[in-house]
Amino acid sequence: MCQVEEDYNGLESELNNLCCMKCKEGTAVLIIRVNDSFCRSCFKEYFIHKFRAMLGKNRVIFLQEKVLLAVSGGAASCSMLSQVQEGLSREAPKKLRFVPGIIYIDDGGACGRSAEERQRSNALLKSIFTETGFTYFIVSLEQVFSLPTSVLVPGTSDPDPSNPSYKQAVDQYIKEKQTLTEENVASAVAQLSIEDSAYSPEHKLALERLFSSMKTLTAKEDMLQTLRSHLILHIARENGYSKVMMGDSCSRLAVKLLSNIALGRGAALASDTGFSDPRYGDVVIVRPMRDYSSKEIAFYSRMFNVPSVFISGLDTQTHDKTSIQRLTESFVTNLQSDFPSTVSTIYRTSEKLHTVMPPQSQTAEPASKCLLCLCTLDTKVDKASAFHATLVSEQLSQIKLQDPSLDAPAQSAEQCCTEGQGCGPGGCCSSNRLPSHQDLKTLLCYSCRLTIKDMVATNTLPPYIITEAEKRQKRSQMKMEISEYLLEDDEED
Numbered sequence: 001m002c003q004v005e006e007d008y009n010g011l012e013s014e015l016n017n018l019c020c021m022k023c024k025e026g027t028a029v030l031i032i033r034v035n036d037s038f039c040r041s042c043f044k045e046y047f048i049h050k051f052r053a054m055l056g057k058n059r060v061i062f063l064q065e066k067v068l069l070a071v072s073g074g075a076a077s078c079s080m081l082s083q084v085q086e087g088l089s090r091e092a093p094k095k096l097r098f099v100p101g102i103i104y105i106d107d108g109g110a111c112g113r114s115a116e117e118r119q120r121s122n123a124l125l126k127s128i129f130t131e132t133g134f135t136y137f138i139v140s141l142e143q144v145f146s147l148p149t150s151v152l153v154p155g156t157s158d159p160d161p162s163n164p165s166y167k168q169a170v171d172q173y174i175k176e177k178q179t180l181t182e183e184n185v186a187s188a189v190a191q192l193s194i195e196d197s198a199y200s201p202e203h204k205l206a207l208e209r210l211f212s213s214m215k216t217l218t219a220k221e222d223m224l225q226t227l228r229s230h231l232i233l234h235i236a237r238e239n240g241y242s243k244v245m246m247g248d249s250c251s252r253l254a255v256k257l258l259s260n261i262a263l264g265r266g267a268a269l270a271s272d273t274g275f276s277d278p279r280y281g282d283v284v285i286v287r288p289m290r291d292y293s294s295k296e297i298a299f300y301s302r303m304f305n306v307p308s309v310f311i312s313g314l315d316t317q318t319h320d321k322t323s324i325q326r327l328t329e330s331f332v333t334n335l336q337s338d339f340p341s342t343v344s345t346i347y348r349t350s351e352k353l354h355t356v357m358p359p360q361s362q363t364a365e366p367a368s369k370c371l372l373c374l375c376t377l378d379t380k381v382d383k384a385s386a387f388h389a390t391l392v393s394e395q396l397s398q399i400k401l402q403d404p405s406l407d408a409p410a411q412s413a414e415q416c417c418t419e420g421q422g423c424g425p426g427g428c429c430s431s432n433r434l435p436s437h438q439d440l441k442t443l444l445c446y447s448c449r450l451t452i453k454d455m456v457a458t459n460t461l462p463p464y465i466i467t468e469a470e471k472r473q474k475r476s477q478m479k480m481e482i483s484e485y486l487l488e489d490d491e492e493d
Contacts, residue, residue, distance in 0.1 A: 022046070030299050033340065040303065047292075047300050051083040052094065054288045060276050061243055061286065063097040068241040069134075070232055071104050073125055073309035075301045077247030080289050082306045084245075085132050098243075102129050102136035103235055105228045109142055109207045110220070111314050124309045137235055142203035144227045149468045151234050154369055155282030210460040217323035219454035221314055222263065222447070226372050227462070236283045248287045251294035251332075254346035259328040264447040267378035273350040279374050293343060370445040371469055378445050443472055 018028035018037045026039030038046060061067060069084060071077040087096035104125055108118035122138055129136035214220045236244055248256070253273045260272055271277045277285035289297070301308060315323060320330040336342045370377055440452055452458065459466075 030303075032293075032296055032299070043299070044304065047296065048083065048086065050291055051080075051288055052087070054275070054291055055096075058275050058286075060284060061098050065098045065243060066101065066239075066241045067098045067243040067245055068101045068103055068232070068236045068239075069245045070247065071102055071125070071129075072247065073104065073121065073311045074247070075297050075306070075308050076249045076252065076289055076292070076294070078128070078306050078308040079292075079297050079300055080245060080247045081128075081132065082304075083288075085134075100134050101239070101241060102132070102134050103232055104129075104136070104138050105141055105231055106138060107141040107224060107228065107313075109140065109204055110211050110224050110227075111312060111316075113312060117312075121309055121311050128307050128309070135239075137239075139231060139235060141224075141227060141231065142200070142207050144231055144464075145203045145206050145462045147230060147234055147462065147464045149464045149471070151230050151237075151464060152371060152374065152468045154280055154374060155237070206460070206462075210462075213456040213460045214451075215454045215456065217314060217318070218263070218325065219451045221323055221325050222451045224314060226448075226451075229373075233280055233283055242283060244283060244285050246285060246287050247289050249289050249292050249294050249297055250347045251336075251343050253287070253290055253350060254343045255325070255329045255332050257346055257350050258332065259325045260447075262324050262328065264450060265373075265375075265445070267445070268373065268375040268447075269350065270353040271375060273353070279369075290347075370448055371440065371443040371465065371472070372448040372451070373445060375445055379442075379449070439473060440469055442476075443469055 018031075020026040020028055020039035020042050021035065021037050022042040022045075023039060026042065028037035029040050030043060031037050055061060069077070069081055071081055081102065084096065084100050087094075088100070089095075104122075106118055106122060108114075108121075113121075126136075126138065129138075211220055211223070214223065232244060236242075257269060257273050260266070260269055265272060271279050273290075275287055275290060277287075279285075300306065315326045318326055321327055332342060332346070368377055369375065440458060441449055444452060
């Protein structure tokens with residue numbers, strides 16, 4: 001969103017005459033904002049302190065906790081990896097005390113990259129990950145078609161040893177440090193590398209069918225983000241990681257805030273843009289790079305040679321109006337060039353959302369969470385509201401457009417369920433029917449409903465989503481039958 005070699009309207013020639021605003025001695029080599037000039041050493045200290053202060057202020061990562069770093073290959077996530085790597089080094093004055101791992105999701109199948117391009121980018125990232133000595137996972141997006149349904153079930157945090165308070169974590173670490181030497185800790189950190197980028201041709205074709213069934217680029221980008229989150233969540237749970245670090249910068253979160261409002265995700269803004277996102281329960285998403293602008297990250301990556309890999313995405317070399325996300329990014333970028341406080345103003349607004357939005361419940365039932373994004377459903381509205389009237393009108397218009405010949409089998413199946421006729425020993429005769437757009441609507445939040453609405457057919461969704469949808473529908477139907485039975489029993493009494 002910004003260029004390192006930026007034109008400062010004649011200020012480049014005056015940098016040698018400016019002093020560092022921090023040490024007042026060194027010669028300034030860059031200007032972040034107006035009157036914010038830094039020398040090389042002070043800028044590095046400023047950048048590192050910002051990362052440590054963000055983690056220390058929030059205190060959600062405990063000692064010796066396993067943390068998974070989600071790296072996409074861009075400058076922001078690679079700078080986050082560099083900060084963690086430097087914080088764990090022996091030369092660091094205040095060392096980080098958690099056990100990191102790295103994950104990269106290869107989404108080339110959804111973005112249209114060739115097999116050669118995917119192998120090339122995976123090889124470059126593999127060399128970067130190997131130098132860190134951390135455990136890393138390179139997973140292809142095609143593997144979402146082999147995920148279990150447990151991914152869509154929010155976990156619960158254990159309050160005793162796995163998620164203690166900060167003081168309890170410090171006391172526990174001091175006791176364990178007496179028995180563990182630094183060699184044991186180092187050997188625990190430098191584990192074997194794990195690469196799981198292989199995928200079957202069937203999954204590759206299924207992924208292509210899924211994204212080709214979506215009519216707009218907006219829906220494709222939203223679905224890609226959802227599937228990527230599910231895959232990261234599964235890898236974190238399978239390998240015992242309780243925290244996941246994302247490399248979202250301040251500039252990226254500003255774009256995300258406005259685009260999510262346009263996409264109808266206003267109820268989930270606090271979780272989508274805040275420092276911590278507890279929607280999954282047992283795995284918490286944290287964003288330690290949210291105080292950095294893209295300009296600061298670009299300067300740091302350029303000056304200190306932070307390795308990164310450019311990987312094309314869905315919106316690479318596309319027009320500004322191809323998607324809501326792309327249009328919002330173009331709008332914020334152009335506005336930022338004329339009004340430098342645009343990004344910071346939007347970002348500060350996202351911080352205030354924590355005080356007005358209700359906290360996400362971690363112990364809520366799966367039926368009260370969205371099937372795709374796992375946020376609390378925002379479609380449980382009053383029957384007298386305008387939103388409910390809109391839903392009713394949509395249902396009526398859809399019923400009128402249906403073919404009576406196609407609707408007859410569904411009615412007979414419903415009658416056999418209610419009257420107890422025609423159902424075999426294997427269950428209801430309509431249990432094998434795939435969920436339609438209307439069936440999935442009741443399980444989705446407003447934004448995810450719009451994404452599914454842009455799909456030609458829902459049978460292209462991964463099997464774990466369809467299976468979980470059927471489970472929730474059967475559970476909801478069973479609750480309705482039980483409530484009707486209890487109501488009839490009370491009337492008879």
